[in-house]
Amino acid sequence: MPMVPSPETGAPRLADVLASCRASITGEANPLGLPAVDHAVVLLVDGLGTANLRASGGHARFLSSRLTKKSSLPGVFPATTAVGLGSLCTGAPSGAHGLVGYRVLDAANDRVVNQLSGWDGSMRPASWQPLPTQFELAAGSGIPAFAIGPARYADSGLSQALLRGAEYVPAGTIAARFEAALRVIAETDRALVYVYVPELDMAAHARGWLSDKWIGELEALDSEASRFAAALPATTGLVVTADHGVVDVPADRHVLFDTAPQLIAGVRHVGGDPRCLYLYLEPDPAPDAADVLAAAWRDSEGDRAWVYTRDEAVTAGLFGVVDPAVLPRIGDVIVAARKLIAYYDSRETNLAPRAMVGQHGSLTDEESRVPCLRVGAYA
Numbered sequence: 001m002p003m004v005p006s007p008e009t010g011a012p013r014l015a016d017v018l019a020s021c022r023a024s025i026t027g028e029a030n031p032l033g034l035p036a037v038d039h040a041v042v043l044l045v046d047g048l049g050t051a052n053l054r055a056s057g058g059h060a061r062f063l064s065s066r067l068t069k070k071s072s073l074p075g076v077f078p079a080t081t082a083v084g085l086g087s088l089c090t091g092a093p094s095g096a097h098g099l100v101g102y103r104v105l106d107a108a109n110d111r112v113v114n115q116l117s118g119w120d121g122s123m124r125p126a127s128w129q130p131l132p133t134q135f136e137l138a139a140g141s142g143i144p145a146f147a148i149g150p151a152r153y154a155d156s157g158l159s160q161a162l163l164r165g166a167e168y169v170p171a172g173t174i175a176a177r178f179e180a181a182l183r184v185i186a187e188t189d190r191a192l193v194y195v196y197v198p199e200l201d202m203a204a205h206a207r208g209w210l211s212d213k214w215i216g217e218l219e220a221l222d223s224e225a226s227r228f229a230a231a232l233p234a235t236t237g238l239v240v241t242a243d244h245g246v247v248d249v250p251a252d253r254h255v256l257f258d259t260a261p262q263l264i265a266g267v268r269h270v271g272g273d274p275r276c277l278y279l280y281l282e283p284d285p286a287p288d289a290a291d292v293l294a295a296a297w298r299d300s301e302g303d304r305a306w307v308y309t310r311d312e313a314v315t316a317g318l319f320g321v322v323d324p325a326v327l328p329r330i331g332d333v334i335v336a337a338r339k340l341i342a343y344y345d346s347r348e349t350n351l352a353p354r355a356m357v358g359q360h361g362s363l364t365d366e367e368s369r370v371p372c373l374r375v376g377a378y379a
Contacts, residue, residue: 014075014084014370017241018042018134019091022192024237024378025143032239037377039185039236041193044088045221046081047201047360049245050369052209059219062226063240066373075244077318078102078276078336079360079367081201082115082158084243089162089194090131093320097131099161100319102361103271104329105280112271112280119157129161136165138192146184148177149196166194174199174221178228185236197221201246204358208248211357229375237378242370246358249275249342254354255301256346257335262296271331273361274342274353278331290332297335304339306363336362 012020012031020030021040034040050072057064076083076094078101086092086099094100099115106113109122119125135145147163151170159168169184171177177195184193200221203214229238257263257277264270264279266289272278281289290309297307310330314322319330335343342359360367 012073012372013087014073014241014243015087015091015093017073017239017372018088018192018194021237021239022134022138022141022143025138025190025192026141032372034237034239034374034378037235037237038190039188039193039233040191041181041185041195041232041236041238041376042088043195043225043238043240044085044197045200045240045242046196046198047204047209047244047246047358048218048242048371049075049360049366050371051366052245053371056215056218059215060222062222062229063371063373066240066375066379067371071372071374072369073241073372075242075368075370077363077368078273079244079362080273080276081243084370085158085162086129088241088243089133089135090129091134092131095314095319095322095326098129098323098326098329100326100329101271101276101278101331102273104278105269105271105331107328112269116158117156119160123157125157125161126164133162133164133166135163135192135194139165143190143192144188145192145194146181147194147196148180148184150198153196163194166192174224178224181228182231185233201358204246204248205356206358208357209246210248214358232376234377236376238375239378240371240373240375244360245365245367245369246360247275247340247364247366248357249340249359250357251354253341255341255343257301257343258345258347260300263293263300265296266293270345272334273359274344274356275337275359275367276361277335277343279333279335281332285332293333297333301335304337304341305343306334306336306338308334310334338362338364 016031020032023030024034027036090097138145145166147166207213269280
């Protein structure tokens, strides 16, 4: 069985980025060692992993010029948006903030829920994610906080869970978001500003990160980011980061795991991502049920996936310290792809996810390492 990767210890992480920027406004020491500023801006580019940026440097000369060996951070596990934004916005590991995957078990209602779009009256943001956000902490210190992104996310459940304490400023294009950020800076004495760019991730899922569409989005972002940086006041710091990276998985590398009966024996729900499955057992399983299922997966897929039980993953520290209320949301067995494959359940009636080219979720460096580019007063 391949060794389960262990998280890096001691080094700054994605969870430290927004927290460090907030602290820099009050001149406090912070994990990134950022200097004191009046305004701190965090630009979150969904899906722009370190490897993606490095490989596409010729199309992003401004951003890639700031990418060094020290400007890359460990991201989150699973390497997916809900988890990454959860840790960024709370400053905590996923085991504490509770957003531990893309699709996770809501045990109280015996269902698997999409953490991006599945919020409803039975999964309330304030109770599902109870930690204070960095925006609430900023506001508590007298620092205005703003979140700038597409209008469609303004009132989403995920925004209510993670952007509490920030004034949401809708802006439809990348250029409009940077313009909104400059207005906020001009109209406030100090502020914490978060800017969200989903365009690259959307292009990667639809066409792949090696596509002309993705490259075009990167070039547009780089051009606008360069102009934005040039317009920043001397006392404003900017950090550019991401929630995860992306790999392209061709359709002929899809694995329909349910066609092997031993891989779904005793499984009630399937969650996670195609590159990081969460398998949830039937209620009241035998004491060794998770071990038996994990062994079946290792026998079948151990040459191209990391397979471990929930207990093994928690012990390895992949979720940080896990709150007991969060523990059931993590799969009883977790299957994280090592090779360029994606796992699908052919029993699913919704075939749209199988059209995705760009994928993420697993522990590979391509998916899990993210840039941390310092610009302006942070450079």
